[in-house]
Amino acid sequence: MKIPIQVSADSSAPMYLQIEEQLRALILSGELKEGTMLPSIREFAQGAGCSVITIRRVYQDLENEGILLTRQGTGTFVAKVGDTNRERYRRDAVIAALVEAIETGRSLQSGIQEMRDWFEEALKKVYTLDDGE
């Protein structure tokens, strides 16, 4: 299974976080099904153009989160996440992100209606930007 990960050197975010985020998204969105075996650390590292240590950390963090599972001498697999859990996880993650954005707005004195308008603009921005790419 080839994992499509993009690490951008421009981002200020550390590599391991960028990768974790993308892997997590792939798993929680269902694109990587449970039981799937992930590439070996070395393989992954080579593909992503980064150090083995970085990937080891990614696998370990996600294992601690309970969405990966490492079996000694065999490999690393996508753990079972009940569908209910997956939905809950997804929902929580998205709402948390939105709440954060709204709080920024509120601290800058945005009213609720203004925020709704701007949310629609932001939506448009993300999705038309998507077409262009």
Added chain:
Amino acid sequence: MKIPIQVSADSSAPMYLQIEEQLRALILSGELKEGTMLPSIREFAQGAGCSVITIRRVYQDLENEGILLTRQGTGTFVAKVGDTNRERYRRDAVIAALVEAIETGRSLQSGIQEMRDWFEEALKKVYTLDDGE
């Protein structure tokens, strides 16, 4: 002029960023009017319970952003930000925050309608949380 700044040591964000963010919000929201003299770095540092240098960095960063203005030997002041600029700045900041949240959602396979629903939930969450405080 007393500046109401909250620095929480718990947050992983560095102090200077926490303070910058809050000060920026106070200025852009218009609560701190242009020309207002800010407390001296030493005064502010004492109030915030941190080093003088941390505050100096905050003032300097915001000066580079163009929203503060410091004159040696005299003090640090809120710079003139044309009302138009302030509006633009505010709008840009909020939309950027929303775009980021929406992108998280999209990477987790949220559809547009789902995102709209969750946005309303998030709104409710922030504002009732506000009542409780």
Added chain:
Amino acid sequence: MKIPIQVSADSSAPMYLQIEEQLRALILSGELKEGTMLPSIREFAQGAGCSVITIRRVYQDLENEGILLTRQGTGTFVAKVGDTNRERYRRDAVIAALVEAIETGRSLQSGIQEMRDWFEEALKKVYTLDDGE
């Protein structure tokens, strides 16, 4: 004699340097003739909207340069500067400024001809900007 001095609070340059520079220009350009009595420190300070100390420093610096002359209990006067000296001073000051600019250019790999072209552009910029003001 009223002295037309402009101190801009926006400039990062310290007040006393801004004032010195302008006064020096007024004297060396011949607008303030030798023997002219300058306003008292207090008067000048009030006019310029700054502290007495600042003006005291200006007068003293220019006296050290030999272009002002203070007579105890009488006042401060523009010193005699021979016409030859004045010309030399003017020329030196301008050439020094130009040399500095040229050195910046050279360190950025500008060729001589390019610099000549840009000098003409800069000239145009300064003088049309002048019309507009």
Added chain:
Amino acid sequence: MKIPIQVSADSSAPMYLQIEEQLRALILSGELKEGTMLPSIREFAQGAGCSVITIRRVYQDLENEGILLTRQGTGTFVAKVGDTNRERYRRDAVIAALVEAIETGRSLQSGIQEMRDWFEEALKKVYTLDDGE
């Protein structure tokens, strides 16, 4: 990569500004190509005979300007500057320097033709001085 930086303690300009200016010139003139890794702050500091912090400030300022890019734990690199941008940057910098010099001249009552003559003299001065070095 060895960076040829000269810091003179005589100059009244702060060290960090002297270094920034020279580094900026090296990058914008194309002598340091994009992607080049700069020496670590500790190395550079030792070479320049100053504190680590001074160099960190230099790197950070230039990163804010967008001409350096630093990745934690990896190092500091020359950022991508489109050739067009580099030209624009160079041109702006040189013209700004010339404009400043011309304004000094104008405040000392130099006419345009006189300034042109003196500009040629200044040019000669800089370039023969160059031969002598």
Added chain:
DNA sequence: GTGGTCTAGACCACC
């Protein structure tokens, strides 16, 4: 009294 620069030294996050 203000801010501006520079120092040395500590501890953390990242690769």
Added chain:
DNA sequence: GTGGTCTAGACCACG
């Protein structure tokens, strides 16, 4: 090993 943050303390320039 890299850079990132924060500290305390010294000295200078400015008003």
